[in-house]
Amino acid sequence: MRTIHVEEIIKNVKEMCIEANHYLTEDMIEALKRSVKEEEAPLGKQVLGQLEDNLEIASNDKIPICQDTGMAVVFLEVGQDVQVQGGLLTDAVNEGVRQGYEEGFLRKSVVGDPIFRENTKDNTPAVVHYDIVEGDQIKITVAPKGFGSENMSRIFMLKPADGIEGVKDAILTAVKDAGPNACPPMVIGVGIGGTFEKCALLAKKALTRPVNQRSSVSYVCEMEEELLDKINRTGIGPGGLGGSTTALAVNIDTYPTHIAGLPVAVNICCHVNRHCVRVL
Numbered sequence: 001m002r003t004i005h006v007e008e009i010i011k012n013v014k015e016m017c018i019e020a021n022h023y024l025t026e027d028m029i030e031a032l033k034r035s036v037k038e039e040e041a042p043l044g045k046q047v048l049g050q051l052e053d054n055l056e057i058a059s060n061d062k063i064p065i066c067q068d069t070g071m072a073v074v075f076l077e078v079g080q081d082v083q084v085q086g087g088l089l090t091d092a093v094n095e096g097v098r099q100g101y102e103e104g105f106l107r108k109s110v111v112g113d114p115i116f117r118e119n120t121k122d123n124t125p126a127v128v129h130y131d132i133v134e135g136d137q138i139k140i141t142v143a144p145k146g147f148g149s150e151n152m153s154r155i156f157m158l159k160p161a162d163g164i165e166g167v168k169d170a171i172l173t174a175v176k177d178a179g180p181n182a183c184p185p186m187v188i189g190v191g192i193g194g195t196f197e198k199c200a201l202l203a204k205k206a207l208t209r210p211v212n213q214r215s216s217v218s219y220v221c222e223m224e225e226e227l228l229d230k231i232n233r234t235g236i237g238p239g240g241l242g243g244s245t246t247a248l249a250v251n252i253d254t255y256p257t258h259i260a261g262l263p264v265a266v267n268i269c270c271h272v273n274r275h276c277v278r279v280l
Contacts (some may be wrong), residue, residue, distance in 0.1 A: 004085070010099065020143070022064060023065075032271060039238065047241060069109065072127070078132055078138050079138065093128055094125050139278075140278050140279075141275055149178075149183060153267045157263055168226070171264070175234070175236075187247065202254070206267070215253070227250045228249065
């Protein structure tokens with residue numbers, strides 16, 4: 001049985017919160033660069049160029065990519081042969097988030113109660129999702145999520161008879177309704193199947209898949225490519241100002257579901273699709 005002390009968890013989560021808010025992953029940077037070359041509308045190309053400049057400034061001057069440094073969403077894949085020592089794993093994650101947002105001078109956006117809305121002043125608690133997996137390692141994914149795009153996300157409880165075309169229509173409806181409010185160009189995370197809450201979790205986690213990596217399921221891969229093309233034909237464009245780059249990617253994950261249901265969740269992210277991954 002391998003042991004990992006909570007101090008190691010705290011240290012890594014702290015560093016990951018800071019890293020994710022200052023640097024995008026290479027796949028996101030390449031997707032944005034490619035979109036600047038391919039964008040057809042002059043104004044859209046200008047907006048994309050400004051976003052590219054913003055990334056460079058954030059990286060060089062260590063300034064957050066976006067003023068909304070997000071609510072910390074943390075995915076943990078915990079090997080069943082690892083033991084965490086020194087405290088509770090969830091407490092360690094929250095302490096890492098607290099330290100990261102304080103030491104990184106990141107905006108604290110979390111309120112302790114959804115109605116009375118008093119700021120917790122340290123961006124905790126995080127939203128933590130666990131998977132128990134084989135092995136003796138812990139894989140941590142920190143994905144700060146801003147709420148301009150989060151507020152545009154949707155869940156559709158479709159009927160099985162709606163089929164794949166109904167799923168496509170739901171995704172397109174969510175994107176069109178979001179329009180400029182989701183700060184395009186977007187990355188669209190989609191979850192299909194499971195239950196009400198499972199499809200939402202699938203959609204959220206789909207955003208952390210590299211945007212240059214398509215689904216290994218053939219019909220899902222085809223749907224990702226078809227929907228990306230249709231979304232980019234809506235004309236919403238960068239910043240909602242028109243153009244051919246409304247989305248950089250559509251990432252879809254699926255899960256078995258009940259005979260009577262067809263849940264679909266669409267979790268939209270702006271071009272600041274932040275996530276950082278480490279394995280301990």
